[in-house]
Amino acid sequence: MKVMITGVAGFIGSNLADFLISRDFDVIGLDNLGYGVKEQVPEGVDFHCVDVRSKDIYTLFTGVDAVFHLAAKNCISDCQDNPVETADINITGTVNIFEAARRAGVRKVIYAESSAIYEGSSIFPTPEIDTNPHSFYAVSKVSTAYFSEAYRRYYGQNTTALRYFNVYGPRQDYRRTIPPVISAFIIAMLQGQRPVIHGDGSKKRDFVYVDDVNEFHHITLKDNRTDGETYNLGYEKNYSVLDIYHELESILNTGLEPIFKDDLPGEAQENLADISKASKLGWEPKTDLRQGLLNSIEYIQENVLPTLVEI
Numbered sequence: 001m002k003v004m005i006t007g008v009a010g011f012i013g014s015n016l017a018d019f020l021i022s023r024d025f026d027v028i029g030l031d032n033l034g035y036g037v038k039e040q041v042p043e044g045v046d047f048h049c050v051d052v053r054s055k056d057i058y059t060l061f062t063g064v065d066a067v068f069h070l071a072a073k074n075c076i077s078d079c080q081d082n083p084v085e086t087a088d089i090n091i092t093g094t095v096n097i098f099e100a101a102r103r104a105g106v107r108k109v110i111y112a113e114s115s116a117i118y119e120g121s122s123i124f125p126t127p128e129i130d131t132n133p134h135s136f137y138a139v140s141k142v143s144t145a146y147f148s149e150a151y152r153r154y155y156g157q158n159t160t161a162l163r164y165f166n167v168y169g170p171r172q173d174y175r176r177t178i179p180p181v182i183s184a185f186i187i188a189m190l191q192g193q194r195p196v197i198h199g200d201g202s203k204k205r206d207f208v209y210v211d212d213v214n215e216f217h218h219i220t221l222k223d224n225r226t227d228g229e230t231y232n233l234g235y236e237k238n239y240s241v242l243d244i245y246h247e248l249e250s251i252l253n254t255g256l257e258p259i260f261k262d263d264l265p266g267e268a269q270e271n272l273a274d275i276s277k278a279s280k281l282g283w284e285p286k287t288d289l290r291q292g293l294l295n296s297i298e299y300i301q302e303n304v305l306p307t308l309v310e311i
């Protein structure tokens with residue numbers, strides 16, 4: 001089976017490529033390397049450096065059986081500052097992927113929405129039905145759900161939407177303007193620097209480990225019950241930013257206190273996934289927070305810190 005991954009040089013895309021290659025899938029990938037890093041693209045991927053909005057992508061979809069569309073502009077504060085570019089990459093880019101898949105007769109398109117779609121929800125855990133997007137990023141993601149539905153309705157295109165909560169693990173992007181909290185804290189603390197908390201640290205997030213997410217990716221390829229459906233992917237347990245700091249400090253014993261800075265615009269106070277729909281397919285996230293943090297620390301110690309020292 002030949003699988004296309006967009007955003008293959010990014011965090012989830014590169015981990016998914018590893019996962020699929022280890023199971024003998026034929027993997028082709030594209031990325032414009034805007035945020036992603038070429039060195040992260042696993043060996044064995046037929047890699048193309050191209051933008052998802054380009055018409056040049058169409059020929060790459062010939063002979064592809066399934067697509068994972070992960071490329072996106074996804075730093076919420078960057079998206080707040082650049083609504084036009086957010087819409088261009090996240091909406092136009094996604095429609096261009098649906099179009100490329102339709103033209104090539106690709107059997108299935110699995111694409112990334114986001115838990116940000118539930119920003120305005122007050123139901124916790126949040127089921128798939130309770131969408132309430134506020135930020136430009138969330139609005140761009142929810143718009144793709146309507147295009148996906150229209151592609152299904154008018155062209156019979158088979159799509160599956162994945163609403164990731166806070167995915168973490170090796171290769172999580174630490175280079176962006178506001179890096180994700182887990183990689184940012186680990187890198188700071190391992191370097192003897194105080195971790196920065198935006199706001200008072202009470203915001204709660206549902207963190208799910210990338211290997212567990214890959215198990216669900218595998219289910220979407222094998223199980224026809226996922227056709228035309230939307231799934232929350234989280235751990236169904238949430239932790240505050242301060243909890244993450246304390247958990248890391250209990251492992252690393254640095255004695256470093258956090259620095260509190262201004263809160264970030266556009267971020268929800270809490271998220272928590274209702275994963276009962278995905279669980280009905282036999283999916284169960286297995287990696288608890290402590291194990292996921294230990295794995296992340298090991299990765300950063302071996303792969304990230306040496307490159308930072310060189311700089």
Ligand SMILES: NC(=O)c1ccc[n+]([C@@H]2O[C@H](COP(=O)([O-])OP(=O)(O)OC[C@H]3O[C@@H](n4cnc5c(N)ncnc54)[C@H](O)[C@@H]3O)[C@@H](O)[C@H]2O)c1
Nearest residue numbers: 007009010011012032034035036051052071072074112167
């Ligand atoms: N990581 C999470 O916790 C999380 C949560 C919710 C949703 N998501 C969604 O999952 C997907 C993957 O997220 P990630 O964490 O791996 O992000 P990432 O930033 O690590 O990877 C995204 C990749 O897309 C590429 N890209 C961006 N714009 C592009 C363009 N115009 N053309 C081609 N490539 C482009 C980037 O270079 C990058 O390599 C995204 O759609 C994101 O919105 C992620």
